[in-house]
Amino acid sequence: MTSAFDKLARPVQKWVRRQGWRELREVQAKTVHAVFDSESDVIVAASTAGGKTEAAFLPLISQVLDAPDEKTGFDILYIGPLKALITDQARRLEDICQESGCPVVPWHGDVSASIKTKALKQPRGVLLITPESLEALFVRRGLSIARLFDATRAVVIDELHSVLDSERGVQMRSLLTRLELKVGRTIRRIGLSATLGDMDLARTYLRPDRPDDVAVIESKSDEAELLVQLRGYVAGEDAKPDEDSEEEPEPSATDRIAEHLFRHLRSSDNLVFAGARQSVEIYADRLRSLCEDAHLPQEFFPHHASLSREHREFVERRLKDGRLPTTAICTSTLELGIDIGDVTTVAQIGAPFSVASLRQRLGRSGRRPGKPAILRQYAVETKLEPKSNIVDRLRLRTVRAVAMIELLLENWCEPPRPQALHLSTLVHQILSVIAEHGGAKAPRIFKILCQAGPFRSVTAPIFADVLRAIGNPEIGLIEQQADGLLLLGPEGEKLVEHYSFYAVFQTPEEYRLVTAGRELGTMPIDNVVAAGTTLIFSGRRWEVREVHDRDHVIVVAPSRAGVPPRFGGDAGIIHDHVVERMFVLLEGTKSPAYLDQTAKSFLEEARDHFERLELKGGRLIQTGEYDFLIATRRGTIATTTLALALQSEGMKVQIEDGFLEVNLAREDDDPFWELRSCLRSIANGKDVDLFASSPNLAVEKFHRYLTDDLLNRDALASRLNAGGLSGTCRAVLGMDDKPKAAASAAQS
DNA sequence: GACCTGCTGCGGCTTG
Numbered sequence: 001m002t003s004a005f006d007k008l009a010r011p012v013q014k015w016v017r018r019q020g021w022r023e024l025r026e027v028q029a030k031t032v033h034a035v036f037d038s039e040s041d042v043i044v045a046a047s048t049a050g051g052k053t054e055a056a057f058l059p060l061i062s063q064v065l066d067a068p069d070e071k072t073g074f075d076i077l078y079i080g081p082l083k084a085l086i087t088d089q090a091r092r093l094e095d096i097c098q099e100s101g102c103p104v105v106p107w108h109g110d111v112s113a114s115i116k117t118k119a120l121k122q123p124r125g126v127l128l129i130t131p132e133s134l135e136a137l138f139v140r141r142g143l144s145i146a147r148l149f150d151a152t153r154a155v156v157i158d159e160l161h162s163v164l165d166s167e168r169g170v171q172m173r174s175l176l177t178r179l180e181l182k183v184g185r186t187i188r189r190i191g192l193s194a195t196l197g198d199m200d201l202a203r204t205y206l207r208p209d210r211p212d213d214v215a216v217i218e219s220k221s222d223e224a225e226l227l228v229q230l231r232g233y234v235a236g237e238d239a240k241p242d243e244d245s246e247e248e249p250e251p252s253a254t255d256r257i258a259e260h261l262f263r264h265l266r267s268s269d270n271l272v273f274a275g276a277r278q279s280v281e282i283y284a285d286r287l288r289s290l291c292e293d294a295h296l297p298q299e300f301f302p303h304h305a306s307l308s309r310e311h312r313e314f315v316e317r318r319l320k321d322g323r324l325p326t327t328a329i330c331t332s333t334l335e336l337g338i339d340i341g342d343v344t345t346v347a348q349i350g351a352p353f354s355v356a357s358l359r360q361r362l363g364r365s366g367r368r369p370g371k372p373a374i375l376r377q378y379a380v381e382t383k384l385e386p387k388s389n390i391v392d393r394l395r396l397r398t399v400r401a402v403a404m405i406e407l408l409l410e411n412w413c414e415p416p417r418p419q420a421l422h423l424s425t426l427v428h429q430i431l432s433v434i435a436e437h438g439g440a441k442a443p444r445i446f447k448i449l450c451q452a453g454p455f456r457s458v459t460a461p462i463f464a465d466v467l468r469a470i471g472n473p474e475i476g477l478i479e480q481q482a483d484g485l486l487l488l489g490p491e492g493e494k495l496v497e498h499y500s501f502y503a504v505f506q507t508p509e510e511y512r513l514v515t516a517g518r519e520l521g522t523m524p525i526d527n528v529v530a531a532g533t534t535l536i537f538s539g540r541r542w543e544v545r546e547v548h549d550r551d552h553v554i555v556v557a558p559s560r561a562g563v564p565p566r567f568g569g570d571a572g573i574i575h576d577h578v579v580e581r582m583f584v585l586l587e588g589t590k591s592p593a594y595l596d597q598t599a600k601s602f603l604e605e606a607r608d609h610f611e612r613l614e615l616k617g618g619r620l621i622q623t624g625e626y627d628f629l630i631a632t633r634r635g636t637i638a639t640t641t642l643a644l645a646l647q648s649e650g651m652k653v654q655i656e657d658g659f660l661e662v663n664l665a666r667e668d669d670d671p672f673w674e675l676r677s678c679l680r681s682i683a684n685g686k687d688v689d690l691f692a693s694s695p696n697l698a699v700e701k702f703h704r705y706l707t708d709d710l711l712n713r714d715a716l717a718s719r720l721n722a723g724g725l726s727g728t729c730r731a732v733l734g735m736d737d738k739p740k741a742a743a744s745a746a747q748s
Numbered sequence: 749g750a751c752c753t754g755c756t757g758c759g760g761c762t763t764g
Contacts, residue, residue: 082752083753113756166752275751304752331752333753336753353749502756505753567751570750574749
């Protein structure tokens with residue numbers, strides 16, 4: 001058998017030798033064979049810095065060099081989710097392509113127009129582009145698409161996991177389908193990823209029509225040893241120190257965690273995931289003070305999406321070049337692909353929202369041979385008082401953190417949820433297809449987007465409803481000619497013409513924060529600020545000097561005090577499997593060895609309280625005259641669905657991980673019986689209007705153009721589970737799990 | 749009860 005190396009083109013072999021590599025890594029060799037010996041799509045799954053980029057590109061570039069295509073256009077298309085990643089990858093590929101005369105073209109919003117114009121005149125080599133810039137090519141240069149991509153033999157999708165489940169991923173898959181229809185053949189797809197929970201679902205995502213033909217190349221050989229510690233902290237009543245007391249007030253949990261981080265992370269490179277931007281600012285501020293108090297040079301820096309590009313790049317550079325010890329206190333900005341080198345420790349403050357994200361974060365540590373990956377998880381719980389609520393008593397934050405670490409150790413992570421309708425993104429793609437062709441008929445658009453493309457859950461009647469909604473003269477996104485041709489309406493023209501059209505995700509309005517002519521970053525417009533307000537931002541303290549409402553600019557100057565702004569956000573979705581594991585922990589007796597003494601006591605308290613609630617048998621208990629606790633034992637989607645059902649019956653509800661706190665909100669002689677009978681009728685299939693309490697459903701960018709009915713359908717397909725509602729109620733009531741008809745017959 | 753991501757064409761100017 002020919003070795004993988006021998007299959008590569010001469011200039012590529014030369015490059016491999018120049019790297020001083022003794023041999024190709026296992027994933028690389030396997031990918032070389034897969035690319036040369038078949039036409040199939042490929043998923044390359046290997047850890048960060050595991051050589052995935054080379055695995056895909058060494059054989060692809062070799063094929064281009066050895067058998068140049070007669071057709072016009074770019075030979076290889078690469079789609080990356082971040083501009084910084086594209087810039088990084090272009091540099092690496094240029095190095096490989098240097099001697100071979102195969103051009104490498106980075107293409108995103110920061111790339112100069114001259115490079116783009118040149119590439120459009122002579123499209124060849126490797127094009128590296130964002131989904132948004134590719135969208136722009138379809139909208140602005142619809143007629144050139146065939147010429148630009150006629151020769152394209154493969155599309156490489158980087159960070160596949162990051163687009164699997166998202167609006168952006170649907171947009172990208174829609175564009176890939178449209179590209180294939182345009183050139184009249186399939187184009188090989190190669191997905192690169194570090195964190196894929198379910199390979200079969202990932203295959204279906206990559207190639208919905210032929211998932212079984214997708215070759216999966218996985219590297220498990222390079223998994224580092226993992227060291228984990230979970231430390232518990234009790235938040236005291238430090239917010240209101242005793243003024244009569246002579247003693248120093250006890251340091252807060254935040255201060256104690258900051259001190260622990262300071263002691264253990266100092267003089268090495270680390271990432272601290274603090275969960276929210278506000279909390280990043282708080283910890284960055286504390287750690288800065290600790291450095292200053294100890295007269296040490298600064299080595300702790302905040303990093304999140306609202307900070308200026310300049311500051312973020314400064315932190316990334318410090319981490320990457322490794323000359324000065326650097327710890328970034330960050331949000332998920334530092335979770336994705338850009339190369340920041342290896343870090344010693346990954347710290348996580350508070351439980352994350354998904355195991356997939358925890359796994360991705362941990363992938364930043366332990367990448368050097370012989371070095372372990374280190375995870376330091378911090379959990380904060382409040383001091384228990386007689387009036388403490390259920391979340392505090394059951395120590396749900398700690399229990400979730402433990403559940404997630406256990407699932408991480410078992411190598412599980414959340415699979416994507418493929419059944420969603422994605423109607424906001426569908427509206428976007430309808431406008432884009434019309435713009436691309438300068439007009440199109442409804443059946444053709446349906447075929448492109450819903451039969452060939454990714455909107456396969458959208459039936460013809462739903463599609464027709466969407467067209468009617470956006471064609472409503474009051475909305476004016478599209479119009480129909482007498483012959484049936486759909487064109488952009490006045491509002492649609494305006495939308496598509498503006499550059500803000502290309503992205504499918506929503507972005508909030510923000511102020512820019514400026515000091516002495518320098519930009520610090522941005523903050524949401526809904527923060528109340530006036531001259532004199534003090535802020536913590538970018539890890540420093542500021543006083544607001546001027547507020548320019550019209551330009552959305554705030555001018556600040558250094559100050560001695562401040563509080564961080566609120567950054568907002570949406571509710572996270574916790575998977576059923578995570579909540580199930582939380583209950584296994586609550587019902588268990590063993591404590592994992594990685595818990596410290598306080599965390600152990602949290603878990604014991606949680607179990608003790610769980611036992612006292614007598615939830616082991618039933619799942620519904622009365623906690624007050626009109627107050628109840630329901631253990632749904634299910635994740636956010638099922639629990640939220642039940643919450644909406646009870647709300648529509650006029651009750652007040654509070655959602656927790658696997659639990660629902662319910663207040664009957666009306667007088668009744670027998671509230672317990674009342675709630676039970678309500679649950680029983682839902683269990684027996686009563687038709688419930690989940691939207692009776694009018695929850696806000698217009699959350700995505702193009703939702704505002706849709707009718708209430710379509711918004712309801714969209715929510716039902718992605719964020720709720722109406723079909724599982726009766727089952728959730730049956731489980732809560734302890735009804736046995738027979739088919740509904742048989743069970744209701746037994747009831748009557 | 750959270751986080752992240754992206755963006756064109758053109759008019760008007762200066763400079764070689």
